[in-house]
Amino acid sequence: MRRLIPTGDTARPVAFAETPQPVPGPDEALIKVEAFAPNRGETFLLEQPRPGLLPGKDIAGLVVQAAADGSGPTAGTRVVGHPAHGGWAEYASVPTHSLASLPDGIDRVTAAALPLAGITALRLLRTAGSLAGRRVLLTGASGGVGHYTTELAVAAGAELTAVTATPARGERLARLGAQVVHEVAAAHGPFDVVLESTGGPHLPLALSKVRPGGTLLWFGQASRTPVTLDFFDLLGGPERARIQHFHYAGAPYGPDLATLVRLVDRGRLHPEIGRTADWTHTARTLVDLRERRIRGKAVLTTGEPR
Structure with a gap:
């Protein structure tokens, strides 16, 4: 079968290779991959790929072989999945605890855009606690994470301010109910909760916007610049502010995938997909995603769905 493997070339991060079809473990289903969605963090891993790296964590497709232990969906079921690796291929083995069935109303492109970004948003907001008011x-x-987080937080009653690099990138967030600014300094605090994903000089500035006793949840470093905090600067900032590290990972993913599917199916969550292309265009798409030339999610398709 064909799969995409790393090249180590930043201008062309992946190339096709012929590899054996994966052999599922007892608790894994074999999925015919019909669409997958790369994440920006994955583009960083491809710059200096470790030996044996098989990228791909967000997929949608068809179960062609059910798990031998009887768990999970049966053969012929359309699913969305979040494997640990190996999703950029014609077939992928996925633990059944990381799959969710798809209703007829959700197409493969929408489904593939859900897993990592959607699960991150769900778990981030659970960690933040009640947001009403x-x-x-x-x-x-x-x-992708920002769009899901915005829609879910506003729906939960939060008064949300979103920071985007440009007005164009903030248009949809404003329609979802967020107040949009383009510099952290322009955000009018204090805030009960800060959700910080850029790092560099932005985190200390965002921390200064936290109300006394408030929380900053640090869930990323998209700027790829380390954070420097000065103790004495904090003395003039918020009292008793808490910085909490957050990372989304931890199986099982199936229940959260099922929640995301249900929200989309009921019209309560609307993925923003900035690009859809055949997977022969994956290398170019990865470069554009890395360089922030795609707004929202990018989805690659592997042929006509069954």
């Missing part, structure tokens, strides 16, 4: 600041809001 609370003031929330979200930095780095232009990507």
